[in-house]
Amino acid sequence: MENCFRPQEKIIYNKPESRCSDVCLPGNRKKPRSSIHRCCYDCVPCSEGEISNQTDSESCMKCRDDEWPNEKKDRCIPKVLEFLSYIDGISIVFITFSALLCVMTVIVKGIFISHLNTPIVKANNRNLSFVILVSIMLSFLCVFLFLGQPQDITCILRVMTFGVIFSIAVSSLLAKTIMVYIAFKATKPGSYWRKWLGGKLSNSIVSLCSSVQVIICLIWLSSSHPFMEMDIHSYQDKIVIQCNEGSVIGFYSVLGYMGFLAAVSFVLAFMVRTLPDSFNEAKYITFSMLVFCSVWIAMIPAYLSTRGKYIVAVEVFAILASSAGLLSCIFFPKCFIILFKPEKNTQSCLLDNKYRYG
Structure with a gap:
């Protein structure tokens, strides 16, 4: 005789999420908006010579003197050495x-x-x-x-x-x-x-x-x-x-x-x-x-x-x-x-x- 009883299924409800700002990707930092909500902010690119390698970074880090940010500004890379080489x-x-x-x-x-x-x-x-x-x-x-x-x-x-x-x-x-x-x-x-x-x-x-x-x-x-x-x-x-x-x-x-x-x-x-x-x-x-x-x-x-x-x-x-x-x-x-x-x-x-x- 078939078992007519089934285990009770657990229903998971996703918690609703409300955001007034997008996620700041690496290479950007948070900039607070001038509003009454402190959680709202804008994403701005890091300044020249700075990077951020984390999501929703509060600030950017300055590269060393012998390094420079890559195009995405998410990591520092060595600067190019320039001199008048024989192959120029x-x-x-x-x-x-x-x-x-x-x-x-x-x-x-x-x-x-x-x-x-x-x-x-x-x-x-x-x-x-x-x-x-x-x-x-x-x-x-x-x-x-x-x-x-x-x-x-x-x-x-x-x-x-x-x-x-x-x-x-x-x-x-x-x-x-x-x-x-x-x-x-x-x-x-x-x-x-x-x-x-x-x-x-x-x-x-x-x-x-x-x-x-x-x-x-x-x-x-x-x-x-x-x-x-x-x-x-x-x-x-x-x-x-x-x-x-x-x-x-x-x-x-x-x-x-x-x-x-x-x-x-x-x-x-x-x-x-x-x-x-x-x-x-x-x-x-x-x-x-x-x-x-x-x-x-x-x-x-x-x-x-x-x-x-x-x-x-x-x-x-x-x-x-x-x-x-x-x-x-x-x-x-x-x-x-x-x-x-x-x-x-x-x-x-x-x-x-x-x-x-x-």
Whole structure:
């Protein structure tokens, strides 16, 4: 016989719930409404740099200095490290141009060596020409010190390396210009200037002018040298790894002295630019110093108005542009004559040997 009795079923009634606000999801916080009901509130997103990882959170938490909220603002993630790496598009462009210009400098040097005893190479002190070529080549190579993640040693070598290299190059141009001036002062028989002709004076000028820059760099190193730092304030979601110049006075002293040498070379070359063209290369030095000064003057406002890795890009561009200006203005005209106008590279096209030095 079937059991006609069934167990009594338990009926569960849901408790009615009354809400005047929605649930605040992670990434938001409660904001009390201006009403008579304290339980009513609005959900507002967390502020910049803050997160909430709980539902109906009363407040948001601030991320650490090296972290930043994700898109949902429910957790902190490490900030992106920014520096001018070797794989950046602009770095690849710089590396390409630096390599090409370095190879071009080696080719120019090879042309000069293969035509070492020709009049156009011997004129205007060929030893100084080789010093300038080596300096230009090293300036193209020092671009690699500015690329990649900065370290304390690279920060020290960056500005000081190109400062000394450029000082040697500009000092050599200054010596060239002075020797051109002295050579034409010594054309008169029995002239007092004849004893100053030769390589000793030019070498002394280069050594003295370059030594001043080295002393400035040593003082800078001993007082407050450059170092690597992490800038967490320029960008909210990035940490910029950059070089702190240490002493601002030291940094601008290096650039200022380099500019002083360029200005003196420009003025002297401009003064003697009208001397006979067959011997005189002062007009090429004038134009090269004009390009050099223009690049670095334009670099200053660009340097002061940029941030992050683009400051390094401005410095690298200035180095490449000024070095390329020296190479093209000083040496390309001579290479053109050597390769394509050999009839002008003869003794008859230059002044007599008594007016020539080097």
